[in-house]
Amino acid sequence: NETGSKNFIEQIIEKDIAEGHCETVRTRFPPEPNGYLHIGHAKSILLNYGLAAEYGGTFNMRFDDTNPTKEKEEFVESIKKDVEWLGAKWNGDILFASDYFPQMYEAAVGLIKKGKAYVDDLSAEEIRQYRGTLTEAGKESPYRNRSVEENLKLFEEMKEGRYADGEKVLRAKIDMASPNINMRDPVIYRVAHMTHHRTGDKWCIYPMYDFAHPIEDAVEGITHSICTLEFEDHRPLYDWVVIETGYKTSPEGNPKQIEFAKLYLTNVVTGKRYIKKLVEDGVVDGWDDPRLVSLSALRRRGFTPESIKMFVDLVGVTKSQGSVEYPMLEYCIREDLKLKSKRMMAVLNPIKIVIDNYPENQTEYFDVPNNQENPELGSRKVPFSRELYIDAEDFMEEPPKKYFRLFPGNEVRFMNAYYLTCTGCEKDADGNVTLIHCTYDPATKGGNYPERKVKGTIHWVNAPTAVNAEVRLYENLIDEEKGVYNEEDGSMNINPNSLTVLNKCVVEPELADAKPEDKFQFVRTGYFCVDSKDSSKEHLVFNRIVSLKSSFKL
Ligand code: ATP
Ligand code: MG
Ligand code: MG
Numbered sequence: 001n002e003t004g005s006k007n008f009i010e011q012i013i014e015k016d017i018a019e020g021h022c023e024t025v026r027t028r029f030p031p032e033p034n035g036y037l038h039i040g041h042a043k044s045i046l047l048n049y050g051l052a053a054e055y056g057g058t059f060n061m062r063f064d065d066t067n068p069t070k071e072k073e074e075f076v077e078s079i080k081k082d083v084e085w086l087g088a089k090w091n092g093d094i095l096f097a098s099d100y101f102p103q104m105y106e107a108a109v110g111l112i113k114k115g116k117a118y119v120d121d122l123s124a125e126e127i128r129q130y131r132g133t134l135t136e137a138g139k140e141s142p143y144r145n146r147s148v149e150e151n152l153k154l155f156e157e158m159k160e161g162r163y164a165d166g167e168k169v170l171r172a173k174i175d176m177a178s179p180n181i182n183m184r185d186p187v188i189y190r191v192a193h194m195t196h197h198r199t200g201d202k203w204c205i206y207p208m209y210d211f212a213h214p215i216e217d218a219v220e221g222i223t224h225s226i227c228t229l230e231f232e233d234h235r236p237l238y239d240w241v242v243i244e245t246g247y248k249t250s251p252e253g254n255p256k257q258i259e260f261a262k263l264y265l266t267n268v269v270t271g272k273r274y275i276k277k278l279v280e281d282g283v284v285d286g287w288d289d290p291r292l293v294s295l296s297a298l299r300r301r302g303f304t305p306e307s308i309k310m311f312v313d314l315v316g317v318t319k320s321q322g323s324v325e326y327p328m329l330e331y332c333i334r335e336d337l338k339l340k341s342k343r344m345m346a347v348l349n350p351i352k353i354v355i356d357n358y359p360e361n362q363t364e365y366f367d368v369p370n371n372q373e374n375p376e377l378g379s380r381k382v383p384f385s386r387e388l389y390i391d392a393e394d395f396m397e398e399p400p401k402k403y404f405r406l407f408p409g410n411e412v413r414f415m416n417a418y419y420l421t422c423t424g425c426e427k428d429a430d431g432n433v434t435l436i437h438c439t440y441d442p443a444t445k446g447g448n449y450p451e452r453k454v455k456g457t458i459h460w461v462n463a464p465t466a467v468n469a470e471v472r473l474y475e476n477l478i479d480e481e482k483g484v485y486n487e488e489d490g491s492m493n494i495n496p497n498s499l500t501v502l503n504k505c506v507v508e509p510e511l512a513d514a515k516p517e518d519k520f521q522f523v524r525t526g527y528f529c530v531d532s533k534d535s536s537k538e539h540l541v542f543n544r545i546v547s548l549k550s551s552f553k554l
Contacts, residue, residue: 007317009047009258013055013224022223022254025057029083029090030097030216033063033197034070035272036287036294037082039329043263043312048226049088060220061090065098066212068196076197078287082295086305097216098198104207104215105159107245108170108189112151116244117188118144119154120171127169131176131184138176138184155189161204163191172211174240182237186210214238217255218247225255228262229321235259263315264323267478268293274492283494284477288533290543291477291498301474302519302529302545307333314554326476327552333545337519337527342370342377345415345459346507346522346542348471350389352463353406353436355420358386363464366446368416371521380510384417387463389506394458395436397425404456406436412456415523419444419454459523466506469540471528473500507540514540524548 006014016022027048031041052059061083063076080094111117120143122130132138146154158168170189178184188211193204207215217225225238239251248254269275270293278284278292287294290301298308310332315324363385370377390406399407406412411421418440426435443449447457475498478484482493511520516532520542528542535541 008319009051009224009226009260009317010054012256012258013051016223016254016256017055019252021252021256024223025052025055026060026221026223027052027057027226028060028062028095028217028220028222029088030062030064030213031079032067032070033065033072033075033079034067035075035276036078036296038270038272038275038295039265039293039298039308039311040263040270041082042086042295042308043315044226044228045083045086045088046309046312047260047317049086049090051224051226052091057223058091059088060092060095060222061088062095062097062216062220064209064213064216065096065196065198066101066207066209068192068194068206073197078296082299085295085299086308095220096198097212098196100212100216100219101199101203101207103219104212105205107215107241108155108207108211109152110246111172111188111244112155112170113148114244115148116173117170118146118151118173119158120144120169120185120187121167124166124169127171127187131181134181138178138181140176141171141185144173144185158189158191158205159203161193165191165193167191170205172237172240172244174237180233180236182210182234183240186237210234210237211241214241214255214257215245215247218242218245221255223254223256225257227257227259229259229319231257232259259319260317261319261321263312264321265293265329266323266325267476267480267484268326269478269484269492278477278492290472290531291474299517300529300532301543302517302527303329303333304336304519307336310336325552327550330546331550331552331554333527334548334550337521337545339371339374341519341521341527342380343372343521343523344508344511345382345461346469346471346505346511346525346528347389347391347459347461347466348502348505348522348525349392350461350466350504350506351392351395351433351436353388353390353395353420353438353460355386355388355438355440356423357439360386362386363462366416382416382508382510383462383465385462385464388414388460389463389466390436390458390460392433394456395422395425395433397433405458406438406456410456411441411452411454412458413444413447413454415457415459416447417445417460418442418447419449419452461506461508463506465509467509467512467540469505469507469511469542470501470503471505471542471544472531473502473544474498475500505542507542511540512537519545521548 130139171185238257288296365381395406420438423437477498479493479495526547527545531541
């Protein structure tokens with residue numbers, strides 16, 4: 001692990017340690033409890049947690065709940081669950097930025113006393129206009145030069161509830177001529193008569209993000225405050241706040257803001273606003289619909305924390321914005337489940353066969369390894385008798401060339417069992433095949449008979465002991481040909497075939513006891529996970545996590 005292989009954040013941290021700016025590394029994950037976490041947040045969580053672990057430091061879990069309009073307790077619970085699920089262990093108790101409202105208030109009063117903040121009576125719209133644009137300088141507010149005494153009195157009155165929302169704000173007094181608009185006297189406190197999910201009606205003034213966040217970091221002793229690129233222009237303000245409020249003396253000190261590129265997936269909806277719309281329009285069934293990439297949806301679909309960690313590591317940490325292909329995430333779950341999951345037989349689209357020369361009322365059991373590549377997963381007894389189910393796709397009455405599966409006159413291997421030869425089929429009045437006739441060769445027991453080569457191997461389920469199941473197959477929610485958003489009206493291009501429900505599937509009896517979130521490989525068809533919401537012992541439901549074939553190569 002030489003410096004060359006370290007990402008740019010590790011390099012900053014190591015320099016800070018070497019130069020004595022910090023002794024231990026302290027990071028945090030600071031979500032706003034206003035929605036569910038998604039795969040992008042997983043990157044931030046694992047990055048912050050991973051850096052703390054790498055340098056023997058600590059990782060804080062902090063809710064950034066300084067904006068009471070959108071925050072809800074429901075989200076606090078789901079976020080906690082997702083962070084725990086990813087295996088990111090936070091230091092001590094969960095923290096809430098709202099617990100630091102007193103420190104933030106004191107810091108604001110301190111700025112006023114230093115002549116570094118003032119109460120402004122301009123409206124939000126006027127302030128916006130006065131701040132100018134990239135090409136047009138800012139203009140000072142007529143209230144900018146109020147005395148310290150007047151500002152202290154007015155700010156106190158704001159806190160006491162003497163003013164309506166928007167009537168007065170507190171602004172930092174920085175530089176209206178700065179080329180960086182963020183530095184043109186940003187608003188740091190506003191009046192908002194709202195009930196906060198934790199502090200209730202105690203406060204009617206609330207700090208703005210750019211003022212609150214650096215103080216939250218400073219109060220907790222965070223050394224490296226990692227955020228996404230859109231905050232790059234806010235870094236001078238971050239430093240201004242922690243320096244002017246006395247938490248550090250120079251921009252080189254800690255806490256220090258570091259920006260990295262957000263994680264985006266090609267043709268995947270991650271934005272909260274858009275997911276919300278999909279939920280409200282009934283396109284998906286809730287925030288945890290397995291077609292979404294919220295962490296609760298990925299968990300329900302069958303992704304593991306390990307696969308998400310592998311994915312995030314593969315993507316890496318950079319400052320250049322890009323978009324990653326979804327098949328890379330699929331690659332990671334296949335890699336993770338390959339040796340971990342049992343390989344079972346499930347028939348998604350069953351059709352019955354009868355072995356006419358096999359004794360009636362006889363069942364034999366084959367000892368089948370659960371995973372040929374991982375003997376640690378043991379083996380199981382798989383029943384076999386005269387009547388079996390195979391997949392309808394594995395039989396054709398009149399096959400095309402190069403079809404090596406079952407057709408009249410052809411012999412194929414029934415996985416782990418025998419070689420069977422098809423002798424014909426029965427059909428209903430409409431010409432649909434209802435039953436396939438076969439014979440078996442007792443000499444081929446175990447399905448391995450090198451003396452006679454067969455080209456096809458198919459899977460099957462013993463009919464008398466078969467367990468019924470529903471299987472849900474997924475495609476991308478987005479029409480990939482068209483891209484996520486319709487250029488004309490900004491609506492989303494939805495793939496009408498994103499969900500296929502197969503409700504006549506049959507699986508091995510061993511699967512009768514499968515529990516929610518259990519994961520299996522179904523031979524030849526993919527990796528599947530027991531649905532945590534809709535599956536029960538009486539009605540098993542499996543979600544396909546991913547098929548076996550990959551379009552992604554590392
Ligand atoms: P969204 O708008 O998608 O909900 P957000 O930035 O509003 O994202 P926050 O609750 O503020 O969500 O995010 C908590 C942390 O997660 C922040 O530090 C933020 O930078 C980070 N984060 C959010 N989205 C991504 C992403 N796509 N990739 C990496 N980190 C992200
Ligand atoms: Mg957010
Ligand atoms: Mg945010």
